[in-house]
Amino acid sequence: MPNRTKSPSVQSESTKNSSNESKNNSQKLITSLLILIIAILIGFIFQQQLQMKPGVLETNKDLLYEELKKELRREILEEVAKKEFKVEKDKKVQDDPKIVENVVMEKPKVENKIVEKVEKDKKVQDDPKIVENVVMEKPKVENKIVEKVEKDKKVQDEPKIVENVSMEKPKVEDKIVIEDKKLEDLTSAEINFQNGKTISLDSKKIKIKAEEPKKEEEKQQNQESDKILVPKEVENFPQVKISKMKTKKMWIPIPNSNGGHRRVPPIEIKFGKEHGSSVKVWLFEEFLSQEESEHLIKAHESHLKELLKQKPIICFDSISTLKKNLIELKREPVAQTITPNDFTTGTNCLNQTFSRKLEKWGLKWSFSTAFYPGESKFSRVFGKRIEEATMLNETHGGKFQITSYPSGVGYKDHTDCIVNSEDQRDRYATFLVYLNELGADGGGETIFPELGIDVKPRQGRALTWNNMNYETGKCEAKSVHRASPVQHQVKKKYIIQRWYYFKNFYALGKRMAEAPLPEREPNTPKVSCDNYDNGSCRMYDEWNPDHMIDYQREKKIY
Numbered sequence: 054m055p056n057r058t059k060s061p062s063v064q065s066e067s068t069k070n071s072s073n074e075s076k077n078n079s080q081k082l083i084t085s086l087l088i089l090i091i092a093i094l095i096g097f098i099f100q101q102q103l104q105m106k107p108g109v110l111e112t113n114k115d116l117l118y119e120e121l122k123k124e125l126r127r128e129i130l131e132e133v134a135k136k137e138f139k140v141e142k143d144k145k146v147q148d149d150p151k152i153v154e155n156v157v158m159e160k161p162k163v164e165n166k167i168v169e170k171v172e173k174d175k176k177v178q179d180d181p182k183i184v185e186n187v188v189m190e191k192p193k194v195e196n197k198i199v200e201k202v203e204k205d206k207k208v209q210d211e212p213k214i215v216e217n218v219s220m221e222k223p224k225v226e227d228k229i230v231i232e233d234k235k236l237e238d239l240t241s242a243e244i245n246f247q248n249g250k251t252i253s254l255d256s257k258k259i260k261i262k263a264e265e266p267k268k269e270e271e272k273q274q275n276q277e278s279d280k281i282l283v284p285k286e287v288e289n290f291p292q293v294k295i296s297k298m299k300t301k302k303m304w305i306p307i308p309n310s311n312g313g314h315r316r317v318p319p320i321e322i323k324f325g326k327e328h329g330s331s332v333k334v335w336l337f338e339e340f341l342s343q344e345e346s347e348h349l350i351k352a353h354e355s356h357l358k359e360l361l362k363q364k365p366i367i368c369f370d371s372i373s374t375l376k377k378n379l380i381e382l383k384r385e386p387v388a389q390t391i392t393p394n395d396f397t398t399g400t401n402c403l404n405q406t407f408s409r410k411l412e413k414w415g416l417k418w419s420f421s422t423a424f425y426p427g428e429s430k431f432s433r434v435f436g437k438r439i440e441e442a443t444m445l446n447e448t449h450g451g452k453f454q455i456t457s458y459p460s461g462v463g464y465k466d467h468t469d470c471i472v473n474s475e476d477q478r479d480r481y482a483t484f485l486v487y488l489n490e491l492g493a494d495g496g497g498e499t500i501f502p503e504l505g506i507d508v509k510p511r512q513g514r515a516l517t518w519n520n521m522n523y524e525t526g527k528c529e530a531k532s533v534h535r536a537s538p539v540q541h542q543v544k545k546k547y548i549i550q551r552w553y554y555f556k557n558f559y560a561l562g563k564r565m566a567e568a569p570l571p572e573r574e575p576n577t578p579k580v581s582c583d584n585y586d587n588g589s590c591r592m593y594d595e596w597n598p599d600h601m602i603d604y605q606r607e608k609k610i611y
């Protein structure tokens with residue numbers, strides 16, 4: 054405080070100075086106050102803000118946490134889901150053997166495809182031009198393979214095609230694998246037919262390797278030789294027609310004696326000779342059971358017993374046939390004296406007395422008895438079974454004929470149809486079953502001399518072939534066959550046969566009228582010796598070749 058004791062003059066100066074000082078102080082004070090107020094205001098505002106902020110943060114924190122939780126949950130759930138899905142998948146594969154099987158089964162296919170593809174890709178890389186073709190032609194190649202399989206099937210029937218196919222093969226593929234056909238589904242013809250090509254059996258697949266492309270000269274030579282082997286009719290065979298002599302099913306069920314079923318494959322007999330005809334011969338083993346065969350033999354024997362209560366009347370197609378038979382029987386002097394008077398007037402049959410003599414002199418014959426469609430349960434069963442196996446329509450079949458051959462008897466070379474005749478009433482096909490066997494040296498074989506086929510009798514073994522050309526309706530001379538004489542001293546040979554016609558047997562109508570028949574007692578059997586050749590005689594239980602028509606008329610069958 055020392056400044057308050059200053060002089061008046063000096064006091065007036067000092068008073069001025071002190072008033073300025075107090076002005077300055079009050080300004081400072083006001084400024085400070087203002088600053089304070091502003092500070093308080095700012096503080097207030099700041100405090101207000103601070104008071105709000107904790108709430109906002111709290112909310113955000115919650116939100117963020119929620120978000121985080123959700124996110125985490127999603128991730129966790131996803132992870133769990135992934136694990137569960139995988140477990141499910143693995144489980145399914147284990148549970149479902151099909152899936153496992155498919156995986157296992159398909160694997161090689163995939164690999165094969167890959168190999169194929171790699172092969173193709175390789176080619177494509179080598180020749181970029183091929184790319185387009187390969188892609189474009191891929192389905193074509195597959196089609197060709199299918200076509201080829203189809204063609205190969207036809208080839209068995211139509212030798213002409215052989216040449217085309219073999220020429221095309223190298224173009225199509227080097228190796229064709231028929232995958233869709235199992236070995237057991239192939240007929241032996243399909244297996245056998247290769248016309249010189251390699252055939253390799255790869256477990257259940259058949260692989261046909263194509264030949265190396267032939268040189269032009271060689272090709273022409275082959276074409277020439279093929280042409281020689283192919284007759285005109287065969288060349289024009291439609292597939293559908295020739296298939297008439299194909300088996301319908303690859304395996305046929307045959308009932309066995311225990312009431313069960315066996316499956317029997319048909320076998321096409323390959324010709325020992327090149328014959329150039331439409332004739333096809335098929336064989337079925339065990340087509341009839343032992344029981345069925347024995348039953349048929351019994352039926353035949355009891356029928357014969359009844360029949361042979363009467364002596365047969367013997368008929369010949371001509372005087373010359375009778376003469377030749379007499380010479381064969383060492384009755385030359387009798388043969389020299391034969392005239393039409395030895396025949397029953399107006400017929401080609403000998404009278405009772407002469408018939409007895411011939412028998413005494415040793416004329417031998419086979420014995421045939423017949424039963425008719427619908428006549429027994431067996432006729433239906435048998436007819437159906439043949440139809441199942443061969444495509445030979447049940448209603449196109451005639452009578453069922455059982456024949457027995459005693460020792461020393463056979464049947465001469467003959468065709469079951471008439472050569473040079475186009476009569477569709479003729480026998481288109483034959484179905485024959487051996488009912489017993491005669492042992493290794495027992496004889497009785499069915500021999501097709503033009504085809505080089507020789508079949509031994511065996512119980513239940515069936516033989517079937519076409520006698521006529523389905524397309525032209527002509528009797529095939531190459532279908533000629535014979536029954537070689539029975540060599541067994543005791544056993545007879547027994548067969549059952551049925552002939553099949555182009556149409557329903559009855560729809561074909563009656564044959565041309567035959568020579569008039571002699572007067573005879575009812576049920577007298579007839580021995581017919583025609584077209585002389587050693588063993589041309591056979592006994593029948595009926596006289597009229599149209600007995601079937603009469604039978605139908607009486608019994609109203611079909």
Ligand SMILES: O=C(O)CCC(=O)C(=O)O
Nearest residue numbers: 464469498499535536548
């Ligand atoms: O018995 C045989 O082996 C053949 C029979 C025959 O061909 C026939 O009777 O027409």
Ligand SMILES: [Fe+2]
Nearest residue numbers: 467468469534
């Ligand atoms: Fe025959």
